Amino acid sequence: MFRFFRRNKQSKSDQNTASRTEQASGRLVVEAGRRRVADAPYLLPADFDETNRLDMQHFMLRTAFHGDVMAPITVPQAILDVGCGTGRWAREQALRYNQANVIGFDLVEPQADVIARQIDALGSIPSNYVFVQGNALQGLPFSDGNFDYAHMRFLALAIPEAQWMRLVGEMARVTKPGGWVELVEFNTPIGGGPAFQRVIQLWNQLGDTFKMDGRNADHVAQRLQMAGLTHIDERRIAVNTADRSDRAARMAAVDLDSGIESSGPALIKLGLVSPDELTALRMAAREEYAQPAYNVQWQFCAAFGQKA
Numbered sequence: 001m002f003r004f005f006r007r008n009k010q011s012k013s014d015q016n017t018a019s020r021t022e023q024a025s026g027r028l029v030v031e032a033g034r035r036r037v038a039d040a041p042y043l044l045p046a047d048f049d050e051t052n053r054l055d056m057q058h059f060m061l062r063t064a065f066h067g068d069v070m071a072p073i074t075v076p077q078a079i080l081d082v083g084c085g086t087g088r089w090a091r092e093q094a095l096r097y098n099q100a101n102v103i104g105f106d107l108v109e110p111q112a113d114v115i116a117r118q119i120d121a122l123g124s125i126p127s128n129y130v131f132v133q134g135n136a137l138q139g140l141p142f143s144d145g146n147f148d149y150a151h152m153r154f155l156a157l158a159i160p161e162a163q164w165m166r167l168v169g170e171m172a173r174v175t176k177p178g179g180w181v182e183l184v185e186f187n188t189p190i191g192g193g194p195a196f197q198r199v200i201q202l203w204n205q206l207g208d209t210f211k212m213d214g215r216n217a218d219h220v221a222q223r224l225q226m227a228g229l230t231h232i233d234e235r236r237i238a239v240n241t242a243d244r245s246d247r248a249a250r251m252a253a254v255d256l257d258s259g260i261e262s263s264g265p266a267l268i269k270l271g272l273v274s275p276d277e278l279t280a281l282r283m284a285a286r287e288e289y290a291q292p293a294y295n296v297q298w299q300f301c302a303a304f305g306q307k308a
């Protein structure tokens with residue numbers, strides 16, 4: 001049923017990149033009490049708590065954008081989700097576009113897929129969905145022009161700035177002429193009270209250490225253009241945590257709260273903060289989000305472009 005093809009030969013540029021980027025096997029280690037991928041520059045954990053945060057974040061983004069898909073796709077036959085995380089977005093699109101084959105691609109197999117396989121829960125995973133393990137920074141293991149729609153959401157803490165264009169180029173390569181590439185990203189939040197401002201400072205230090213861009217939402221449309229895509233459009237959203245009438249904003253505050261926890265292992269490993277200090281900051285920030293004077297603004301952008 002699935003007609004995607006692994007490239008069995010690495011190009012010269014792939015080989016160069018593979019030597020620069022550590023091979024990612026999906027091997028997991030435990031650091032500061034959280035499980036993470038051992039051999040990729042991804043800053044967040046890969047464990048049960050993170051699965052819960054990402055699921056909640058998925059619903060927050062659906063609420064904020066009023067949908068999961070921004071590109072004007074109609075009857076796609078093949079969909080790729082790069083960095084699929086929990087696999088929820090990909091499995092849901094498999095149900096929605098049931099004529100399409102949907103591939104979730106990630107360093108780590110989604111927990112839901114693992115559990116379904118273990119208990120042989122027939123029917124709990126759509127038959128037109130499959131997971132493929134790999135490292136997007138080493139190129140995508142699919143042949144040219146395979147997908148009608150290639151989607152990637154919230155990989156800001158996984159892709160060093162210098163590697164963004166190669167990856168977007170790969171997404172354009174595996175997309176069919178006439179198909180769409182969509183990137184959904186965020187800027188580092190701004191504002192907040194004293195505790196959250198300290199968290200932002202720590203996140204900026206972490207991003208600087210790994211040379212990650214803190215303003216991906218501002219740059220995704222331009223990256224699509226630089227990759228040669230056309231008909232580029234974008235949807236920009238800003239949520240304000242002090243706006244208690246906005247459901248997405250209330251969910252965003254919860255997401256930021258667990259995001260502090262998720263970033264803990266990386267921050268602690270670098271010696272930027274102690275576990276106790278981080279817990280105290282998290283607790284203090286909880287008191288701040290809803291206060292107008294301490295409003296946190298978080299900006300998102302979904303940008304999409306068509307392959308000529």
Ligand SMILES: C[S@@+](CC[C@H](N)C(=O)[O-])C[C@H]1O[C@@H](n2cnc3c(N)ncnc32)[C@H](O)[C@@H]1O
Nearest residue numbers: 042083084085106107134135136137153154158
């Ligand atoms: C913040 S999560 C976002 C998950 C999903 N896109 C979503 O929006 O719910 C980032 C995901 O990217 C994956 N990831 C990080 N670096 C990667 C890489 N080099 N190749 C493939 N996946 C990667 C992580 O394992 C994680 O599941």
